[in-house]
Amino acid sequence: MSRYRREFPATAALAFAGVFAGLMATAITSPAKANVIYDSTIYISGTGFGAVPRLLTLQTTGTESGCVASTGGTTFTTGSGSCVPDGQVFIPNGITNLGGDEVLGANKTGIAALTDYSLSDASNIAIVYNPSQTGGNPETTITDVTIKFYDANGNLVIAVDNASDLVFDVVNPGNGGAGFALVLDAAQAAAVNSAFGGDISSAILTVESTINGSNDGPDTFALVNLATQPPPPVPEPASLAQGSRIKPLWELIPFAMTRLGLEMGAYVSTDEALKLPDLA
């Protein structure tokens, strides 16, 4: 490499070294961090989410586990035989789901053809987790959530999962949003996009998961395209008046970065009317 570097102007060599170092850092560190993560900064609108069919519904007390596998076209199977062995998952978490608790029925458990969601880029995927719990301890813990991507013939192309337990102390995000957004981190999204030649539009997506601490109503997962989500609600005029100052530019940057999928920033809404009704 030094032989080539001598032939570059100093600035070009520096730039090349920087890019190369960046690529190496990505190659070395990203795979170990490729996870399904909960991004609390993403706002899922209840208005846009209410009619979305669920890809997996579970309603068992204690531990509940469900799996869905595409078998080509619009057909699918559920149950333990539909769970992917953890070893086949991209950078797996060591947990294989048992399945068997799926609640069957239209819009409760099924598949998503990504072309129906206008989804071509895995970085726009949000699996919205919407638990229904009651009592003094509504907490749920997702020990595994695996997102599987099939070709149109039902062949599994790639699957991704979470790295460690995802713990939810409450049943809704508390900002008027419809559910918790589980997303692919950058390394995972890149791997999924690459597995489909850069465009995942032809893929069929299914979800499998295991949840601890369940009670009461159905706990569901649905797919949302972040690129087509309605924007977050505008703050009420009263709260704007009470704010009594104009936000400086640097306070607006996280908002813009979130819309770009950079996992920063926060939305605040007091609109309780947007809470999601259960489909059960």
Ligand SMILES: [Ca+2]
């Ligand atoms: Ca796993």
Ligand SMILES: [Ca+2]
């Ligand atoms: Ca529940």
